[in-house]
Each structure stands twice: as C-alpha cells, then as structure tokens.
Amino acid sequence: MYSEAVSVTDLVKRFGSFTAVDHVSFSVQSSEIFGFLGPNGAGKSTTIRMLCGIITPTSGSGHVSGFDILTESERIKRSIGYMSQKFSLYLDMTPMENIRFFLGIYEVPTNLWKECMEWVFHATRLESVRNRPTRELPPGWRQRLALGCALLHRPRLLFLDEPTSGVDPITRRHFWEFIRRLTGEGVTVFVTTHYMDEAKHCDRVVMIDVGKIVAMGRPSDIIRKALPDKPNADLNDAFVALMRRSTP
Amino acid sequence: MSFRKVAAIARKEYFHLIRDFRSLYLAFFIPFLLILLFGYALSLDVDRIPIAVVDHEHTPESRDLIRRLNASIYFDVVLYPESTAELTQHLDGNLAAMGIIIPPGLTADLKAEKDSPLQVILDGSDPNYAGNARAYITAVVGQWNKERLVTFLNRQGQEPVQAPVEARIRVWFNEELESKNFIVPGIVAIIIMIVGALLTSLVIAREYENGTMETIRSLPIRASEFFFGKAVCYWFITLVDVLVAILMGQVLFGVVMKSSFWLMILASMIYISVAISLGLLISIKTKSQLVANQMAILLTYLPSLLLSDFVFPQQNMPVFLKLVTRIIPATYYIDILNGLYLRHLSFLQMWQNFAVLAAMTGILLGLNIRALKKEGL
Numbered sequence: 001m002y003s004e005a006v007s008v009t010d011l012v013k014r015f016g017s018f019t020a021v022d023h024v025s026f027s028v029q030s031s032e033i034f035g036f037l038g039p040n041g042a043g044k045s046t047t048i049r050m051l052c053g054i055i056t057p058t059s060g061s062g063h064v065s066g067f068d069i070l071t072e073s074e075r076i077k078r079s080i081g082y083m084s085q086k087f088s089l090y091l092d093m094t095p096m097e098n099i100r101f102f103l104g105i106y107e108v109p110t111n112l113w114k115e116c117m118e119w120v121f122h123a124t125r126l127e128s129v130r131n132r133p134t135r136e137l138p139p140g141w142r143q144r145l146a147l148g149c150a151l152l153h154r155p156r157l158l159f160l161d162e163p164t165s166g167v168d169p170i171t172r173r174h175f176w177e178f179i180r181r182l183t184g185e186g187v188t189v190f191v192t193t194h195y196m197d198e199a200k201h202c203d204r205v206v207m208i209d210v211g212k213i214v215a216m217g218r219p220s221d222i223i224r225k226a227l228p229d230k231p232n233a234d235l236n237d238a239f240v241a242l243m244r245r246s247t248p
Numbered sequence: 249m250s251f252r253k254v255a256a257i258a259r260k261e262y263f264h265l266i267r268d269f270r271s272l273y274l275a276f277f278i279p280f281l282l283i284l285l286f287g288y289a290l291s292l293d294v295d296r297i298p299i300a301v302v303d304h305e306h307t308p309e310s311r312d313l314i315r316r317l318n319a320s321i322y323f324d325v326v327l328y329p330e331s332t333a334e335l336t337q338h339l340d341g342n343l344a345a346m347g348i349i350i351p352p353g354l355t356a357d358l359k360a361e362k363d364s365p366l367q368v369i370l371d372g373s374d375p376n377y378a379g380n381a382r383a384y385i386t387a388v389v390g391q392w393n394k395e396r397l398v399t400f401l402n403r404q405g406q407e408p409v410q411a412p413v414e415a416r417i418r419v420w421f422n423e424e425l426e427s428k429n430f431i432v433p434g435i436v437a438i439i440i441m442i443v444g445a446l447l448t449s450l451v452i453a454r455e456y457e458n459g460t461m462e463t464i465r466s467l468p469i470r471a472s473e474f475f476f477g478k479a480v481c482y483w484f485i486t487l488v489d490v491l492v493a494i495l496m497g498q499v500l501f502g503v504v505m506k507s508s509f510w511l512m513i514l515a516s517m518i519y520i521s522v523a524i525s526l527g528l529l530i531s532i533k534t535k536s537q538l539v540a541n542q543m544a545i546l547l548t549y550l551p552s553l554l555l556s557d558f559v560f561p562q563q564n565m566p567v568f569l570k571l572v573t574r575i576i577p578a579t580y581y582i583d584i585l586n587g588l589y590l591r592h593l594s595f596l597q598m599w600q601n602f603a604v605l606a607a608m609t610g611i612l613l614g615l616n617i618r619a620l621k622k623e624g625l
Contacts, residue, residue: 054465
C-alpha cells in the first residue's frame with residue numbers, strides 16, 4: 001500500500017515550443033487535501049490532466065494510486081475520480097441517466113446501482129431533480145452533479161480542477177465542508193484553484209507559476225518563510241512576494 | 249473490450265438520438281423523402297418524346313408517317329406548325345424536343361422512286377436524350393421504308409423479299425429496360441451513406457463541441473469500446489432504413505429482388521459498417537459538427553452519387569476517374585445490388601466485391617482506433 005497517493009518527479013509537458021509544465025516534482029499523502037495553486041495559465045490543468053492519464057507527459061515519471069502515469073493510464077482512470085474545470089456532463093440527459101452512464105463505464109455491479117444512486121443523490125442533494133433534464137439545472141446544481149458522478153465508484157483519490165470557479169460563496173462553503181468530510185473517510189483530494197484564500201482549506205499546497213513550482217508546504221509555513229516580518233500576511237501576499245523574487 | 253461499457257455508451261447515444269430533432273429527421277425522414285424523389289423524379293427512360301411536325305404535303309403518305317409516330321410509345325406528336333419558322337419557335341420554347349419537316353413533293357418523289365429526304369431536327373441539349381430520340385426515329389423511318397418496299401414488290405407481282413440480316417435483340421437482366429430497376433438499388437446505397445456517414449459524422453464532433461470529450465477521456469474507456477458504443481445505435485438504424493427502402497421499392501415501384509434476400513442483407517451490413525466507420529473517422533478528425541457535415545457530404549455522399557456507376561456509367565469516365573471509382577465503397581455495393589436485383593448472381597460470382605468492402609471496413613476500423621488513441625482514449 002502506497003502511503004503517497006501521488007508522487008511525480010521532473011514532470012515536463014511541452015506543446016510544440018511552449019513548455020506548459022517545467023520539471024515539476026511533488027508528492028501527495030493519503031487522505032490529505034492537497035492544493036495546487038497558481039494564476040490562470042500557470043500549468044495547473046495540464047498537470048492534473050497528466051496525473052489523470054488524459055495526456056502523456058513529454059518527460060518525467062510518476063505514480064498515481066500506485067500506477068505508472070506513463071504506462072497504466074487506464075488503471076489510473078479506473079481508480080480515481082476527476083472533475084474537469086468546464087462542466088462536461090450530458091445536458092440532454094437527466095441526472096439519473098448521467099449517473100447510470102458513469103455506473104456502466106465504471107462497471108459497478110448492477111446489484112449495487114440502487115445503493116450508489118441513493119448515496120449520490122443524498123450527498124449532492126439532487127434527489128428532487130433526478131428526472132429533470134440537466135440543461136434546466138442552475139450551474140451550482142450541475143457542479144454538484146459533476147462531483148457526484150466523479151465519486152460514484154467510491155474512488156480513494158479525487159482530482160478536482162477549479163471546482164469552485166464561478167460558484168457563489170455559500171455553495172463554496174458547503175463544498176469545502178463536503179470535501180473535508182470525504183478526507184475524514186480516508187479519501188485523498190487533489191484540488192487546483194486560483195483563489196489564494198481557498199488554500200486555507202488545504203493541508204498542504206504547491207504554488208506554481210509559468211510551469212514551475214515556486215513554493216511548497218503547509219500554507220502557514222509558506223507565508224512565514226516568504227514574509228517572516230509580516231505576521232498578518234496571507235497566501236496572496238506571500239505569492240506576490242515570491243513572484244517578485246523569482247522575476248528580477 | 250468490455251461489453252458493459254459498450255452498452256453504457258450505446259445507451260447514452262440512444263438518448264442523444266431520440267432527443268435531437270435534427271438527427272431523427274436525418275435518420276428517418278430523409279431516406280423516405282429520397283426514395284420518393286429519386287424513384288419518381290429520376291427516370292432515365294426516354295419515351296413520349298414531344299414532336300412538332302410541319303406537314304407541307306397533306307397526302308395519305310404524310311398522314312401515314314404521322315400516324316406511325318403517334319402509335320409508337322416513344323413519340324407524341326404534340327404540335328402541327330404551319331411553317332419552319334413556327335417550328336423553330338416551338339423548339340426554342342422547349343415545347344417540342346424534335347421537329348419533323350415533311351417537304352413539299354415528298355409523295356411525288358416517292359412515287360417517282362427518287363431520293364425523298366425527310367428533315368428531322370433534334371434538340372441536342374441533353375445528348376443522352378437526343379441520342380435515344382435519334383435511334384428511335386431512325387427505327388420508325390426504317391420500318392416505314394421496309395413496309396413500303398414490301399408493298400411495292402407485291403404490287404409488282406414479285407415474291408416479298410426479306411432483308412438478309414436481321415438483328416433479333418433480346419435484353420437480359422433488365423428485360424423491360426426500365427431505369428427504376430437499377431435506380432432503386434442505387435438509392436439504397438445513397439441512403440446508407442446519408443444516414444450512416446452523415447449522421448455519425450456529427451456524433452463525436454458533438455462531444456468535442458460540448459466539452460464532454462474531456463469526460464470521456466478521463467473515464468476508463470478504451471478506443472474500441474468508445475467506437476463500438478458510438479457505432480452500434482446508428483448501425484441498426486441504418487439497417488432499418490435499408491429494409492424500409494427495399495420495402496418501398498417493392499410496394500411503390502414494383503422493383504422485386506430476384507436473388508437471395510440474406511445475401512443482400514449481408515452486403516448491406518458490411519457496407520453500413522464502411523459508411524459508419526467513415527462518418528466516425530471524419531467526426532474524430534474534424535472535431536466540429538459543421539465541418540464534419542460538409543466533409544461527409546463531400547467525401548461520402550457526392551462520390552457515391554456521382555462516381556459509383558449509379559447515375560453516370562463508369563465505362564465512359566476518363567482513366568483517372570475510373571481509378572478513383574475503385575476506392576469508392578458504393579461502387580462495390582451497387583455492383584452487388586445490381587447482381588442481386590437484375591442479374592441473379594450467386595455469392596461465388598460476386599465474392600470479390602464482398603471481400604473489398606470487408607477489407608475497407610477493417611482498414612477504417614483500424615484508422616478509427618488509431619485516431620481515438622491519439623485523442624487520449
């Protein structure tokens with residue numbers, strides 16, 4: 001059993017002459033909330049897509065749930081849950097039909113379907129709209145459905161790409177409570193965000209900018225190290241300070 | 249490959265289809281419309297050619313000729329202009345496709361056993377039509393000459409003579425020489441391309457446009473599972489369309505297949521697989537419904553219509569185009585259908601066509617799987 005849910009070394013992804021991710025190394029411990037922070041275009045989505053087996057790294061190596069990211073992408077996909085940045089479920093199908101599609105793809109045994117569905121509808125509070133077309137649901141509800149689908153096969157490792165972008169503050173708070181409960185059940189959560197204030201929910205974070213890691217560790221440690229003389233500083237201040245130092 | 253995953257994808261595809269008006273319309277209404285349009289409008293038979301006759305004679309001889317023309321199923325004397333100028337107007341106005349001028353003195357010349365020219369003017373705008381019309385008028389005049397000769401000899405008290413050589417023509421394979429007998433099989437081939445390729449060219453492009461391809465990529469789905477899940481629904485729909493087309497051909501046009509029904513189904517199944525693989529490949533490569541749709545029309549529908557021997561005979565094409573026709577799936581399928589509908593051929597006489605279509609299916613399947621793997625499946 002791996003105690004590290006994710007570990008990558010010198011991960012590089014180039015698209016033509018553009019280097020999106022440049023020699024990134026880090027590891028994620030089991031049942032922690034791991035934040036992947038950085039501004040838009042920093043390489044967060046590219047990294048998460050490499051970890052989920054959607055794209056292959058140009059170079060470097062790594063393991064996710066004990067599977068090699070270069071050669072075992074299908075086993076990785078089977079064992080993780082992934083929610084992409086853009087909502088990408090089928091709008092012409094009802095939540096019920098979307099969920100059944102995921103159950104079929106994850107090959108969940110048919111006798112467990114009912115139980116899985118009830119659990120997901122309960123956890124996402126979508127019971128009342130299960131047979132409404134997804135198109136008619138407000139964005140926040142769709143987001144919960146997407147999360148529900150990613151959790152359907154009870155993965156031990158969950159990847160969330162910008163899960164809170166465009167979501168109202170109340171829904172966002174509910175979301176983080178929910179994530180916290182999941183880690184209490186032993187699920188590891190890997191989450192990317194460009195909201196620095198959300199990092200307070202994370203056990204550990206990696207800060208990334210133009211494809212390179214600029215800081216790593218507990219949020220409080222990062223702040224203290226970056227701005228030792230400012231006790232009231234937050235991650236945003238720390239990030240700006242670190243940026244200034246790295247670009248002379 | 250997991251059957252359950254294929255089934256899950258096929259089920260999802262079924263929901264998309266029944267909830268998308270455009271797809272339903274393409275799948276069920278267009279084939280119906282096509283068979284009616286092609287069946288009724290596209291007749292390549294040349295008959296009831298409208299003729300205008302300028303009769304300068306008004307003798308029993310000239311009236312005999314006009315009667316003969318009217319009696320033939322190929323001609324219809326519709327106008328009797330008084331002058332050549334008036335005839336020209338009718339031809340210009342497309343009221344008649346052929347003009348016949350019986351010159352003054354024709355009867356006298358005939359009686360005097362002199363050369364008796366009869367002027368025939370043909371509208372050559374449609375060369376195929378004009379060619380047929382020319383052959384028919386030559387035959388009618390020839391027959392008239394022959395009978396006049398026999399009467400003449402009889403009157404002279406001589407034995408009637410037979411022309412030494414007479415071509416006795418028997419038509420094989422399409423005895424009534426009716427074009428609908430090969431148009432109906434041709435429509436079936438076109439319908440399969442439209443439903444099979446045009447419809448499927450949208451289905452993967454749609455996933456890209458809606459962003460759901462990202463979900464598909466993140467799920468444990470193999471390229472082959474995705475391909476078959478996508479294909480299976482449309483495969484069955486196209487097969488249903490084929491059966492409907494065959495039935496309509498029989499009921500509406502009386503085109504009955506003479507050979508094995510099951511051989512026809514086998515050929516259709518392979519050809520449908522080709523069409524669907526082609527449509528899906530276009531869909532993966534273009535990633536846009538609009539572009540995919542146009543590509544599908546350009547690469548599947550038009551060649552099937554124009555180069556497959558359906559409308560334009562391949563024998564008359566230049567060498568380069570003849571080579572192109574060899575890579576068009578419809579060429580082989582229409583050849584099989586003609587073999588089954590008209591020639592009563594057996595599988596052993598046509599196995600090469602089946603083999604080519606099967607090979608095309610295999611190659612296209614391989615290309616699809618490769619393209620999907622490149623997309624991260």
